Amino acid sequence: DAGVIQSPRHEVTEMGQEVTLRCKPISGHDYLFWYRQTMMRGLELLIYFNNNVPIDDSGMPEDRFSAKMPNASFSTLKIQPSEPRDSAVYFCASSERPDTQYFGPGTRLTVL
Amino acid sequence: DQQVKQNSPSLSVQEGRISILNCDYTNSMFDYFLWYKKYPAEGPTFLISISSIKDKNEDGRFTVFLNKSAKHLSLHIVPSQPGDSAVYFCAASAGNTGKLIFGQGTTLQVKP
Numbered sequence: 712d713a714g715v716i717q718s719p720r721h722e723v724t725e726m727g728q729e730v731t732l733r734c735k736p737i738s739g740h741d742y743l744f745w746y747r748q749t750m751m752r753g754l755e756l757l758i759y760f761n762n763n764v765p766i767d768d769s770g771m772p773e774d775r776f777s778a779k780m781p782n783a784s785f786s787t788l789k790i791q792p793s794e795p796r797d798s799a800v801y802f803c804a805s806s807e808r809p810d811t812q813y814f815g816p817g818t819r820l821t822v823l
Numbered sequence: 824d825q826q827v828k829q830n831s832p833s834l835s836v837q838e839g840r841i842s843i844l845n846c847d848y849t850n851s852m853f854d855y856f857l858w859y860k861k862y863p864a865e866g867p868t869f870l871i872s873i874s875s876i877k878d879k880n881e882d883g884r885f886t887v888f889l890n891k892s893a894k895h896l897s898l899h900i901v902p903s904q905p906g907d908s909a910v911y912f913c914a915a916s917a918g919n920t921g922k923l924i925f926g927q928g929t930t931l932q933v934k935p
Contacts, residue, residue, distance in 0.1 A: 753926070754867070754912065754925040755925070756922055759921050767921075802866050802867070806921070809916070810916050814867045816865055817864075
């Protein structure tokens with residue numbers, strides 16, 4: 712398996728623009744997680760899905776953030792409108808069991 | 824409120840010697856603990872885990888020790904190799920929820 716695939720790897724955008732990050736989990740994994748890594752807050756969970764259903768979105772910072780999982784092989788994380796403080800590395804992870812998660816390479820987002 | 828703490832931001836050891844990375848936690852509900860390794864520009868890679876019903880788990884050169892009374896876990900790497908140079912994160916979860924709480928990471932440098 713190719714592992715968790717994320718796109719784009721790098722994204723530079725201007726404040727106010729919509730940003731969409733994409734993730735393809737490992738085939739057969741029922742859990743999908745979105746994380747954000749910043750210097751100040753470290754690695755923090757934003758939201759996770761089980762069988763395409765959002766289970767816990769308590770980590771989503773505000774209404775500007777939304778995530779969807781329309782099918783078992785695809786998920787998106789959208790920020791609209793984006794702000795400079797959203798600049799971070801966003802990771803997607805998937806797993807068969809909730810706890811042992813396998814991470815993608817991340818998307819480095821820069822909002823100017 | 825940091826529930827998982829890695830108090831040493833960095834550690835340097837000589838090749839062939841033992842590396843010991845430490846992690847403390849505050850939440851007594853945590854029952855599953857993991858260590859991840861992260862290289863620059865890559866996502867975290869799962870290394871080893873331990874359930875709270877055990878006090879030791881070994882996988883090749885990597886051993887994780889759990890001291891529940893002290894709320895402390897450690898990762899031992901023996902012998903250390905230059906390729907082990909990376910950032911190491913410990914993580915914890917409670918009740919098989921999938922909500923991993925990560926420490927801030929320790930940067931390990933193994934010198935040849």
